Amino acid sequence: MHEVVIIGGGVIGCLSALNLLDAGVRVTLIERGGVGREASWAGGGIVSPLYPWRYSQPISALADWSQGFYPQLAARLAEDTDIDPQVTPCGLLWLDSEEQDVALSWAAGRGKPLLSVDAEFIYRQVPVLAAGYENALWQADLANVRNPRLMAALRVALAANPHCRLLEGCADARLLIEQGRVAGVRCAGENMQADAVVLAAGAWSGEFLAELGMALPVVPVKGQMLLYKAEPGWLSSMVLCGGRYAIPRQDGHILIGSTLEHEGFDKTPTEAALNSLRASAAQLLPALAMQQPVRQWAGLRPGSPDGVPYIGEVPDYPGLWLNTGHYRNGLVLAPASCQFLADVMLGRQPIIDPAPYAVTAGRELLAG
Template identity: 60%
Template sequence: MTRQQQVVIVGGGVIGLLTAYNLASEVGSVVLLDRSNVGQESSWAGGGIVSPLYPWRYSPAVTALAHWSQDFYPQLGARLFADTGVDPQVHTTGLYWLDLDDEVEALAWAERENRPLRAVDISAAHDAVPVLGGGFSRAIYMADVANVRNPRLVKSLKAALLALPNVTIHEQCEVSGFLREGQRVVGVQTGTGVIKGDQVVLTAGAWSGDLLKTLDLTLPVEPVKGQMILYKCAADFLPSMVLAKGRYAIPRRDGHILIGSTLEHEGYDKTPTDVALASLKASAIELLPALADAEVVGHWAGLRPGSPEGVPYIGRVPGFEGLWLNCGHYRNGLVLAPASCQLFADVMLGRTPIIDPLPYEPAGRTQPDLH
């Protein structure tokens, strides 16, 4: 592709925003479209732990993206803060996993991958996190795990893009289909008309599969609902992230504590439920008993882009010249975003890729829709 081309990006979550950010200096113009406001879906709703919850349970494809992103996040946060004055708050706290069934596998993975994960005595975990509940007997710890304050990351990325003269953002602009000339995709159809592009990139999260159906392609990306609750405590209440039984507590710098998250297959329904609220509160109090006396100040739901084994689709769509994917990150969109968007730019621009792009290629992973 030439440097004068216009790239249209469909979907303004963190993946779409960061894809635009990485491409803006390399192409003629970037047009970013979002059906609501940018970053208001899973990018806003998630917890922002800069690690898969159980990294040893994932394929090498996810691990490769996660490692690159984890190492890159601090400099991305610093660069965005310097450029925009909005600090994404990449907050390195470390993470304790408690009473794991597969602790042996976790430690073997850490040794194999040279990651600083180690078993610690439960008394050391209590010393480091005095508010930790007493019902746990084993702990493993990784010191360099950070969390990013994802709503601020979205705000920072949007501000960085708005400052660029060749980037246009259209919010409240829903894409209903693709404009084609033969087998080439040359733009998108929106509620307000056609927007043409030399290249079109689909970064629409949980909605990506539905959009590809308009081309009679089946992409196994589906919405998976997750609910979270938020407490407000003293700034020093929780010094580290903790995780047990699939639920986690994440401290923000100002004392907000996020507790998450449910996994529900409810289609596109994002209604928070009393059942989930009760379940999340129970998990919160088991992890951090002092939260029994704290007020829940927020409760919400988001839709993750579920995909097989959580391996995203990054690259060209076979049979449709000019159409690209960067979607399907499931539970790890915020974790994998820096690496996914760097890899995407490398592949689109013909540069040497940061990691092997083969496991993420849509070729062989999308099927014609026979229904």
């Protein structure tokens, strides 16, 4: 395989490109807007599913591999681009208590360093936390990545590679079909022939398969976030309760997220979400009640039925590959998903079992 076109310039598309370039493949990456400006920019960047014990083995396998790989990915990008993605292992406190037994059993079975901790530990670790928490779960090695910096670094790395072509602002991309196989992409009046096309367009992926008369069950799921600013180190660890979280950045910014809304492709920030997220911020970190948020924004997750991404070749259209449908865990799962995609595309031994991610075995695409 010598020439690949990737549709989608989020973290999945960019890391897919980087892995293929590392293997000597020439890559054209097409993005409808700007590289890294959709869900990959909008997310929180916790390098873990929010409640990892709730997820199936296929998601856990991708998450485990990615968690181990993120530090070296960040180091490589920082060296190559002078942009540090800031993978910060600040730890995470789960303040929900209802699932402690399930969570600890899950952790013991997987060798995860998850601990049950008491109030003394909680307030020693996060002194600015609201009063009243008596127990929590704690994992010290969990990190967050500053995803806007990650995407900026990936863009610089790809743009500097002589075997990569970046095409941004290409909203008219269409698949080229020749003799029953996908042979490339037409965009901006140009036919780009390729040995394979990778569809990594997140919430927009289904639009391309609809052209082929197929329905991909990946839909946009809106998430809204707030940003606050404090002194660096004011919030020392990530905290999570009731599905809402606070994430500290190295410069003192704090992310509060997030909503889960089915509003189609509408990304408009709303007053209702602002009020809800401000209430969550105050419940977790009372000092934030006296502050105005620095910013509010929204992004669209690629929601799939079970949260397991589609990674593999589309059986009825040779040459067309999917890497999409990561739902709430695109940033979490990206390193493994993209390494795995490159493995199966290039005929290498894959890092994990391909079966759960394939477009087969009960995960078929439906006739449109």
